Amino acid sequence: MKISVLDDRLVNRIAAGEVVERPASVVRELVDNSVDAGADDITIWIEAGGRSLIKINDNGCGMEHDDAILAFERHATSKITSTDDLDAIRTLGFRGEALSSIASVTRMNLQSRTTESEAGTEVIIEGGLLKNVKSCAMPVGTTITARRLFFNTPARRKFLKQPRTEERRVKTWLKQYALAHPEVRFRLFCDGKEAVNFGRRDSSLARARDQFRGSLVEVHYSGSNSDISGLIAHPSMAQYESAAFVLLVNGRVVSDRLLLKAVREGFDSTLKEREYPVGFIRLDVAPDLIDVNVHPQKSEVRFKEPGVVFNLVKEAIGSAVTEFRAPVAGVSRFSHTPRGSAALQLNSQSDTLPLLPQSGPVLFKSSRNDMAADTAVAGVGAVVEDALESAPETAAVETSDFRYTDLRYIGQALDCYLFCECDGVLYVLDMHAAHERYNYNIIRERYEQRAVQSQQLLMPLSVELTETGLSSCLDNEILLNRFGFEVEAFGESTLLVRSMPAIMAEKNVPELMKEIAAIAIDEVPGGELTAAVLEKVVDHISARIACHASIRSGKKMEKAEVYSLLSALDGSEFSSACPHGRPIAVAFKGSEIERWFGRDK
Ligand code: ADP
Ligand code: MG
Numbered sequence: 130m131k132i133s134v135l136d137d138r139l140v141n142r143i144a145a146g147e148v149v150e151r152p153a154s155v156v157r158e159l160v161d162n163s164v165d166a167g168a169d170d171i172t173i174w175i176e177a178g179g180r181s182l183i184k185i186n187d188n189g190c191g192m193e194h195d196d197a198i199l200a201f202e203r204h205a206t207s208k209i210t211s212t213d214d215l216d217a218i219r220t221l222g223f224r225g226e227a228l229s230s231i232a233s234v235t236r237m238n239l240q241s242r243t244t245e246s247e248a249g250t251e252v253i254i255e256g257g258l259l260k261n262v263k264s265c266a267m268p269v270g271t272t273i274t275a276r277r278l279f280f281n282t283p284a285r286r287k288f289l290k291q292p293r294t295e296e297r298r299v300k301t302w303l304k305q306y307a308l309a310h311p312e313v314r315f316r317l318f319c320d321g322k323e324a325v326n327f328g329r330r331d332s333s334l335a336r337a338r339d340q341f342r343g344s345l346v347e348v349h350y351s352g353s354n355s356d357i358s359g360l361i362a363h364p365s366m367a368q369y370e371s372a373a374f375v376l377l378v379n380g381r382v383v384s385d386r387l388l389l390k391a392v393r394e395g396f397d398s399t400l401k402e403r404e405y406p407v408g409f410i411r412l413d414v415a416p417d418l419i420d421v422n423v424h425p426q427k428s429e430v431r432f433k434e435p436g437v438v439f440n441l442v443k444e445a446i447g448s449a450v451t452e453f454r455a456p457v458a459g460v461s462r463f464s465h466t467p468r469g470s471a472a473l474q475l476n477s478q479s480d481t482l483p484l485l486p487q488s489g490p491v492l493f494k495s496s497r498n499d500m501a502a503d504t505a506v507a508g509v510g511a512v513v514e515d516a517l518e519s520a521p522e523t524a525a526v527e528t529s530d531f532r533y534t535d536l537r538y539i540g541q542a543l544d545c546y547l548f549c550e551c552d553g554v555l556y557v558l559d560m561h562a563a564h565e566r567y568n569y570n571i572i573r574e575r576y577e578q579r580a581v582q583s584q585q586l587l588m589p590l591s592v593e594l595t596e597t598g599l600s601s602c603l604d605n606e607i608l609l610n611r612f613g614f615e616v617e618a619f620g621e622s623t624l625l626v627r628s629m630p631a632i633m634a635e636k637n638v639p640e641l642m643k644e645i646a647a648i649a650i651d652e653v654p655g656g657e658l659t660a661a662v663l664e665k666v667v668d669h670i671s672a673r674i675a676c677h678a679s680i681r682s683g684k685k686m687e688k689a690e691v692y693s694l695l696s697a698l699d700g701s702e703f704s705s706a707c708p709h710g711r712p713i714a715v716a717f718k719g720s721e722i723e724r725w726f727g728r729d730k
Contacts, residue, residue, distance in 0.1 A: 138233060138257040141203055142282070145230035147425035151289060152179020152278060153298040154426060155235075157306070158227035159273055163187035164310055164380070165208065165220045166271065169329065172316045173303070178295030180278055180286075183235075188270040191243040197250040198262060200239075203229040217416040221380055221427070233257035234282055235275040244269050256281045290604070297600040300324055300621075302382065304340060304596075308409050309377040311336040333377075333411045334360055341408065346452045348410055350445040354418060355438070357445045359410030363453055364399035366407045366593070369647035373595045375409035378430050379416065385429060388412070391439045395446025399453070403647070407595070410442065533695040538688060547691055553719040560686060561679055562707035563698060568632060569675035569708040570701045576611060576667060582631040583613035590626040591619060592639040598646030599624055605649050605666075612670060616642075630674055637677035644673050672708035 135143070149155055156173060163171045166189025176182035192200060199205050206225030209215060215223070231237065232254045242249030249267040253260040279286035289295060296319050307315050307327050317325035330336040334347060337360040344366075348359035367373070376388050389405070396406050420431040432438045536549035536556060547558040575581045594602065599622050602609065609616055613630035629638050648669050680686065686694075698713070707713060723729045 137203060141226075141229045141233035141257050144203065144226050145234045146285075148227055148230040149234055149278075150426070151298065152183055152295045153302050155179065155183050155231055155275055155278065156185070156299050157302060157426070158222070158231065159183070159185040159275075160303075160306065161221035162227065163189050163271065164313060165222055166190045168270065169312055170314045172318070173299070174318045174321075175296065175299055176320055178290075178292030178319075179299060180289055180292060180295065182274065182276050183278070184272065184274040186270065186272045188268070191269050191271050192241040192250070193243055193246060194250045194262075194264075197239060197241045197252050198259070200228050201232050201252070201254055201259070205229070215422060218421055219416050223422070224425075229257070231275055234279050234285075236277055236280065238274040238276075239271065240265050240267050240273075241271040242267050242269050294600055294604055296324075297596060301596045301600070305375045305377070305382045305409070308333050308336055308340070308375060309380045309382065309411060332358070333409075334358060337409055344453070345408070346449045348408075348445050348449040350441060352441065354415040355441065356413045357410055357441060359408060359445075359449075361396075361406055361408035361410075361446065361449055364396060364404075364406060364450070367400055367404035368407060368595050368598060369403050369405065369643050370595055370598050370650050371405050372597045372650070373405045373407045377409065377411040379413060379419065379421070381421070381427055381430070383428055383430050387432075387435055387439060388442060391442035392446050395443045396450050397447065399450060410446070412438070412442070414438070533698040534692075536695060538691050538695075541686055541691075544684075547686070549695075555717040555719070555722060556714050557717070558714045559707075559711065560691075560694070562711050563694060563713045564679040565672075565675045565707045566713055567694065567697045567701055568678045569671055572612070572630070572632065572671045572674050572678075573667075576671065579611065581611065581613040583615070583628045584631040585615075585628045586626065586635065590629075590635065590638055592624045592626060592642045594622050594624055594643060594646050596622045597650060598622070598643070601649035602642065602646050605645075608663075608666070608670070609645070612674065630678070632678040633674060634678070641673055641677050645670055648673070668708075675708055 148158065152175060156175070156179065160171060160173065163185060166187060168187035168189035170188045172186045174182065174184040196207070202225075204225045205228075206223060208220040208223045208225075209218070228239075233256060236255045237253070239252045239254075240249050248264040251261075251263050251265040253262075279289070300317060300319075303315060303317055303325055307313070307325075311330040311333050314329050315325060315327045316323065327336065327339070330339075338345070341360055341362055344363040345360050346363075348357060348361060350357040371384075371389055374389060374392055376383050376385055376392075378385070378388075388410075392406065392410065393400060400406060414432075418433045420433070421427055423429050423431050536551045539548040539550060541547055541560070545560060547560050547563075549556040549558065572581070599618055602616060602624055603618060606616060613628065614626060615628040617625050617627070619625040624642055626638055626642065629635065633641070648666060720729060
């Protein structure tokens with residue numbers, strides 16, 4: 130094999146693979162450059178979601194004739210000169226590869242003028258090839274136009290999402306980014322229509338107040354080499370997507386597990402397990418305390434002292450959260466939150482049962498022989514626990530001829546369990562798990578047959594999501610339609626639900642939509658629904674709908690309902706476990722029960 134050094138154009142295109150992923154990443158790099166150039170007025174135009182055109186105008190310092198050409202060279206930057214600089218980066222850019230990368234996959238036009246020069250310079254580059262340089266009349270600043278993103282790499286162009294989706298990504302990013310740069314005026318036009326117009330503000334907090342709604346509390350911390358400020362929304366506004374919370378570090382929008390964890394811990398027990406709060410924090414730390422050179426798109430940072438940062442953030446958030454505990458805020462949690470918002474679902478989710486060890490089997494029965502000895506002391510509860518623990522190995526019960534319809538129903542206990550008996554065996558059924566399995570099977574079956582029964586809502590239901598959540602739901606609209614949902618966007622982050630699967634109760638819809646938003650984001654990350662991903666998503670959504678459609682523990686079941694559930698289970702596949710894999714029924718042989726009481730001797 131012969132080795133050769135790649136030519137610059139090829140190298141740039143390869144680099145573009147890391148830096149330029151989609152229109153939003155082009156916008157991000159170009160706007161970073163404008164901010165670094167000291168601009169305080171930046172306007173962005175995109176057409177067809179940025180697929181056909183991305184244009185940025187700024188009133189920054191501009192470039193001289195020679196620099197305007199040099200800027201397109203790989204590793205050409207005015208921002209650092211030595212490795213020492215790399216240890217304390219004060220600008221947003223420093224890698225000197227954005228312009229060269231973007232120019233290699235678009236048709237680009239740059240116009241730039243400094244205060245010192247009378248005329249501007251115009252540079253035209255197509256697919257990384259310099260086509261023309263001339264002078265032009267223009268005000269001080271820079272205008273960059275990038276057309277036909279990925280025109281020369283069709284495979285990558287194919288991966289771009291619908292214009293609407295790409296547009297939403299640009300918008301979402303800009304709103305987050307604008308929080309970090311309140312002193313800059315930002316405008317965004319999508320296909321000629323104004324989509325964002327943020328005037329200059331004195332602080333990030335002031336800008337955040339334009340964006341976040343509801344009950345809000347400010348976060349403040351000021352130390353010798355780090356500052357934290359932020360705005361957090363009431364825990365009842367929490368979402369299932371991590372993107373609901375915006376993290377800004379030294380002027381960048383970052384995704385950082387550690388910071389997010391600190392934020393969640395600051396919220397303490399006010400959040401449920403999967404929830405993420407809504408709000409933002411802005412961290413400004415001395416540049417030598419972080420390394421921003423860990424990700425080509427600079428969306429991750431590394432802290433020199435992660436533990437210190439973690440505690441600072443956690444405490445700053447924690448003390449802000451206590452303000453929500455004041456009586457007035459506490460009341461608002463249950464009363465004046467709008468219909469469809471998170472607050473309404475506070476009670477409906479908490480009854481998910483803890484998972485038993487995954488065993489996936491059938492009916493449980495105990496095989497312990499030495500139980501009698503400690504029964505008297507431990508009490509029945511402990512014995513049953515033991516029985517469950519030892520159950521998995523022995524779980525392969527004679528299921529072939531087992532039928533739920535053969536059971537005689539005795540009664541309901543502890544709000545959730547149905548006691549039945551048959552042929553000298555006592556069966557305890559988890560009615561929620563049973564119902565869930567039954568519903569799940571129905572939903573999957575009707576989904577496959579494209580026969581899901583949908584129910585029109587009298588009034589459309591509005592569900593408050595994040596912008597990304599909304600966008601993911603809409604990306605998967607066809608899938609949702611097949612499940613019986615008719616949805617549309619209402620504003621930036623609200624989803625209007627016009628119809629839903631008939632099997633569900635309306636009150637559970639907001640909760641479910643939030644879950645679906647999170648599923649769509651987690652499991653369809655690149656937005657590509659391959660058959661395997663689709664299968665997983667369908668399964669997941671079916672399970673969630675089944676869960677929300679099922680009888681909640683606590684409800685009293687009529688005898689007739691129990692019998693119809695039992696016969697439904699007989700008609701169901703996999704009727705031994707709910708979709709989460711929890712068992713539906715546990716069996717206790719009469720002889721075993723006798724042993725608990727020492728009657729077998
Ligand atoms: P980096 O931002 O990492 O330095 P880029 O490829 O993004 O690398 O830009 C290269 C150089 O071009 C920058 O260092 C800067 O000097 C110049 N430049 C780019 N955009 C602008 C702009 N909008 N205004 C002024 N100078 C710019
Ligand atoms: Mg740059």
